[in-house]
Amino acid sequence: MSLGGLLGEETGAALQQVRTEPIQQRSAARLSGLLDAAAAVVDEVGFDRITTAMIAERAGASIGTVYRYYPDRVAVLHALHERAVVRFRQRVVDELGASTLTSWWDAVDCVVTAFVGLYRSEPGFRIVNFDDRDAAPAADAVADADFFARRLADVLVNEFDLPAGEALIFRLEVAVEMADALLARAFHTDPLGDERFIAECRLVLRDYLDRFYGPQALNLLATAS
Amino acid sequence: MSLGGLLGEETGAALQQVRTEPIQQRSAARLSGLLDAAAAVVDEVGFDRITTAMIAERAGASIGTVYRYYPDRVAVLHALHERAVVRFRQRVVDELGASTLTSWWDAVDCVVTAFVGLYRSEPGFRIVNFDDRDAAPAADAVADADFFARRLADVLVNEFDLPAGEALIFRLEVAVEMADALLARAFHTDPLGDERFIAECRLVLRDYLDRFYGPQALNLLATAS
DNA sequence: CCAGGATGATTGAATTCCACTCGGTGACGA
C-alpha cells in the first residue's frame, strides 16, 4: 500500500449526511457552494451566530435549497467538517510526497505541518476541527481520529517497518488526540498559531513515539524476538 | 501557601452570572436545583439540544424562574461548568490530603484521579469540561486551563521546589491540555472511562514533565546555576 | 431532431420551535 492509501476509499461517503445525492452537475456546485458559504460565514460571525438564512444568502440560494441537501443546521457544519478532514488528508499526502522521508518521524512531522497549514489557510477549519466534541454526535470525531490513526499506521508499518498491530494503532490514536488538543490550543487565540504550542506539540509527539518506536526501543524489540 | 490554594479565592464569584443573589433560603435550593436539572438534561439530550424549557420542567420550575436567575441559556451552562470546576478543585484538594506525597508526581497523579472521579460521578461533567471550545466565549476555557495551571504551579513550586517561572506554567498548561484531551477521549464512548487512555494519560504526563523536572533534569538545573 | 412527459432542483411564504420578556399572583418576613 502506498502513501496514497491515507486518502481512504470513502471520500464519497464523507457527504453521507446529504439528504439527496445530486444527480445533475449544477447541484454538485450548489453543494460545495453551500459549504463555501458556510465556511465564510463561520469565519465572519463565529460558530454559534450562524443562521441558515446567512448561509443561503451567501451562497446565492434560498433557504429551501439548504434543506434540500442537509437535514438541519448542524448537518451543514458537520459536512463542512468532513470536507475539511478530506482536504487535510489530501494535504498530508501532498506533504509526504514533497519531502524525503528518512524516518517515521518525518511522516509524523508532515502530518503536523499539514494540520498547521490547513488551520492557517482553510476558512472555517479553525472553528470546526477534529475537536468538535461540542455539536451533536461527536462520535464522528472519534471515528475520524481512529480511521486516520489506522491509515497512518499502515503507512508507518509499510514504509518504516514499524511493528504492526493494535498497540501501534492505539498509540497513534493517543498521539492524534494530543496533537489535536495542542494545535487547537495554539490557534485558539492566535490566528497564525502560537508557535510555542506548535513546537511543543512536535516535541511531545516525538518523545511519546520515541518511547516505543525510537532506535533503542526498536532494537530491544528486535533482540527480544 | 498550602495545597488548599488550589481552591482559589473566587469560589463565591463562580456564580457571578446570576441575575439576583437569592435572599430567601428556598431560592438557594432552586439555584442548585436548576443546575442539577441542567446537568441531567445535558447528559440525556446532549449539549446543543438543550432547551430552557427542558431545564425548567426537569427542575419543577417555570421558564420564568430560569430567567430570574440566569440572563440567558448559555449562562446556565456556564454556571454548571463553574460548579463542576469548583467541585473538581475541591476533589483535588481532598485527594491531595488523603495521600502521602513523596514527589511532585504524586500531586499530578492526584489531579488525574480527581478528574477521572468527577467524570464518573458528576452528571454533565462529561459534556461541559475544561475543553468547551464549543459554544459561546470559549476564551473562558483557556482562561480556566491557564488559571488552573498557575495554581498547580504554585503548589509544585512551594511543596516540591520545582523552579518557578513562566516555563513551568506553560508546561503545565500543555500538560492540562493533553490530559484533558486524553481523558475526554477515555470517557467518550465508555461511561466508566477506557482504562487504556487513562493509564496512557498518566504515562504521558509523567514522561513529559520528567523531561523537564525529573531527577536528572533537576540535577542539571542545579549544577548549571 | 423534437415534442412533451418525468424527474430533479429551486423557491419562499407558512409553520413550528425556542429563547427570552413581563405583567400579574402568590408567599414570606416584619
Place this chain on the structure above:
DNA sequence: TCGTCACCGAGTGGAATTCAATCATCCTGG
C-alpha cells in the same frame, strides 16, 4: 397587614424547518 421576594406562564420575536408550487433538465418515442 404591608412590602418585598419569588414564581408563574401566556405572549413576542426571530430563527429553524416544511412543503406545495414552479422552473430546469433529462429522456424517450415518434
